[in-house]
Amino acid sequence: MSFEVNTYEEMKINNVNEKTASIAFQVGEYLIKTWGINSIRLIADGEEFCETDVSSISEGSDLHKVCEKLGSYKNISLTLSSTNNGMGPGWRMLNTFMKNLSDDEEIKANVIYKSIDYYDTDSYVDMYLYDENGLRQPEYSESFECIADIEYWYCYTPEIYIGSDETDNTELHDRIIDILKQAIDEAGAWDSDSFIDDIFEDYGEIIGSGSLSFSTESIAKIAGLFQNLVDEIKRSDTTELRLTIEAVPCGEDEYKFASVLIGIKDEEVFVRYCRF
Secondary structure, X not given: OOOXXXXXXEXXXXXXXXXXXXXXXXXXXXXXXXXXXXXXXXXXXXXXXXXXXXXEOOOOOHHHHHHHOHHHOOEXXXXXXXXXEOOOHHHHHHHOHHHHOOOXXXXXXXXXXXXXXXXXXXXXXXXXXXXXXXXXXXXOEOOHHHHOOOOEEEEOOOEEEEEEOOOOOHHHHHHHHHHHHHHHHHOOOOOXXXXXXXXXXXXXXXXXXXXXXXXXXXXXXXXXXXXXXHHHHOOOOOEEEEEEEXXXXXXXXXXXXXXXXXXXXXXXXXXXXXXX
């Protein structure tokens, strides 16, 4: 099954030897292969190339020619946004320059790479950072300050699932729906009625289906409303709630590498933040 992956990438290469030249050459190959480009900005030795909303880099174009010989440039800076089917970090680590972002000291000292990916089929966000400390996935923390300057967030595919054996309990159903609508309205669902797939009476399930867009100012209130939902659901021994909202910056902050995570652990809603 194919899936849509939305990717933001940023890279800087100080090309000082054969190892870094090999990485740069592989980056050029990757750019030529990439499709669904929303925007690309490549600076090679001070020469800048920008394109937006192109299916791929046109063969014979100036940008294509630069990509073909990218390993020959000394200073390279890249930002890339793309949307396509399947070219996520797993694919990149098997088939592109990412597989050679090793613990070699000379490469670590001269290459910086950041990426963030989110999907139409899964609720999670993939984040990668390569620098002097090697390749790793940045971790969430409780530090709100690291994302305080970002105004708005977007979650393409949240996981909001409620399952219950009490299919004939209309009071429970109505209380859940009321609180859930409050929460997703605050979280920026376009329309709460269409967002909620309510098959409680037949299958004991209520499923969130759609995207969310919310402000940083509203995060605490969203978490509080979902905690109200948790408190309501835990009154029933046969009802469960699964909640994962992983959001990335949007609007003017779209290209900042950060994420907000809202989830549940031990019947408590938590919020975590990441910036890299």
